[in-house]
Amino acid sequence: MSSATQHFSQGPDADGFFGDFGGRFVAETLMPLILELEEAWEWSRTDEAFRRELEGYQRDYIGRATPLYYAERLTEHLGGAKIYFKREDLNHTGAHKINNCIGQILLARKMGKKRIIAETGAGMHGVATATVAARFGMECVIYMGATDIERQQPNVFRMKLLGAEVIPVESGTGTLKDAMNEALRDWVTNVDSTFYLIGTVAGPHPYPAMVRDFQSVIGRETRAQILEKEGRLPDTLMACIGGGSNAMGLFHPMLDDESVHMIGVEAAGHGIETGEHAASLNGGEPGVLHGNRTFLLQSDDGQITDAHSVSAGLDYPGIGPEHAWLHTQKRVEYVSITDHEAIQAFKLCCELEGIIPALESAHSVAHLRKIAPDLPRDHLIVLNMSGRGDKDMASVANWLEQHGDTDKLPNTTVEAAEPGRIDDMQPPHDVAKKTGETE
């Protein structure tokens, strides 16, 4: 348990707790493997050869360091704080997800595992996992909710091209939480051969801390880059939160810098008051799911309720336990942004900066619009541009069409959302057969 003197960056404790949150709430079958993984992770933190190998892949395969970009036009438009984007969208595979996948697959190799499983929502983690599995010649199985498969076809196609088997999950609501349940079922069944590559800072200990460690490269680079550009630390860090891995990666290296204010942006969907949202901290209660205690969307009876967000990547009823702790400690401010606000910010970012953000990242751009104009011009904000929005074309076009908001859009963009066009992206039948997909 945490003590009053604990620094914010020093968790978790030996049992995997950040204050009351975290832990290892899993079936006995998995416990020996989780303890083995914890050993491997502890080893990796101090092993010099592992660090060098990881840095090599970060540089030459992922393309790090990513730039810290001064968003000049957005800054001028909003007329307040000076805005920087940390460009995780420029990573190989188009998002921060690959940082974690490279780290975990090196550990999987170290542990002698031959088969990788993962769950994915928007598909970015699935694509990153399939990518590293291809790179290291490992069998790869991705669980994805049937609903998400519908709305993220381009990523499904990518995963298949990369040699992964994509298994649609029909149970529950067919979204990320159900995919995670199914991945856990696979894991208990194939515990000897299989490494479960969790995509966010959630799950049983050591996953939340391990994924955070692999993502912390974002914050370490940001720290060094802003010092070089501005000669001082940022005043505010901002990042979107589904499970919370890009935010944790940005925040963690500066958690003990008291002057740095941090804001995590959750998805409010149709609005927290409607009950249709994915804001676990602002609209949930503490509970235990998927191996950790954290804030969860749930009923009074402890049943997990459905999350909603226009962004498949934020559509999860939980959040990483370290965020739950930082929330209760009031170290990080957690706010929420609706679907509507996120879409408007998405358009603004495209128009002003020539950057098509992931819908996830658009949530933090939306909050930026709310706060930046009222801040002084010397206030430095770094926003984590966690991924690029190519994958979200269909979701955005559908949303705009449904809301009669297509004035500014060329016809081609809207057409991209039509089922006929998406079907063109399906792999040929024989490829589908080979990858085990039943269509």
Added chain:
Amino acid sequence: MTTRISRRFAALKEENRAALVTFTIAGDPDFEASLETLKGLPAAGADIIELGMPFTDPMADGPAIQKAAQRALRAGQTQRKTLEMVREFRRNDQDTPIVLMGYYNPIYRYGVGAFLKDAVDAGIDGLIVVDLPPEHDGELCLPAMNAGLDFIRLTTPTTDDKRLPRVLENTSGFIYYVSVAGVTGAQAPTPESVEQSITRIRAHTDLPIAVGFGIRSAEQAAAIGRFADAVVVGSALVQCIETADSPQAGTQAVHTLVRTLASALPPQR
């Protein structure tokens, strides 16, 4: 102090046969039919009743039990109704042990103290909580034992001799050996490999050992019942409810299968 569970195992030892443990989900397919099923289980031959607390995200269960939990939740089952069901059962049966099985979140949300008090009042004898390993005994296991409930732990093929003492440390009532690394309703293991594992676990404990996961037929129950202290059947019973034409027919089908399983259990050793 003897508990219903220890008394039941002592009696079975006199008879020299293994216990039949049945598993169904409380409230599946609805409250009334589920209560009728429960009431008829002892007469049909169930020695110990395991009652599942439905949960939206049963990560360690296969499709049959997942669907059963969804049916129960759709029909309005709650933690309170599950306890009420046991209270109803106890009006006519003071002897058959009832163990609640499920996941931690609904108990956590109910409040551990309040839940344990209400569970004892309702006539519950023990708890099996799938996602609470011994590392988190302070959460529920120790408070449950203090409240007089047995806390039954799962051991699995991945629980080696080094870890076994840790798993057994605060376990009471009986040990539940999960015979396969997998989810409920999985492929049955060979009796020979299970027997080896049981022998290994017996070297560490005097508690009765129940075997479950993957046992569906009278033949399998008979084979495992030769050396295990109890045989658990779940998915096969739950599927009787799934495939029945009506809730009443589901109850009948469960009782029929329980009678078949019970009569197949041989004298031991």
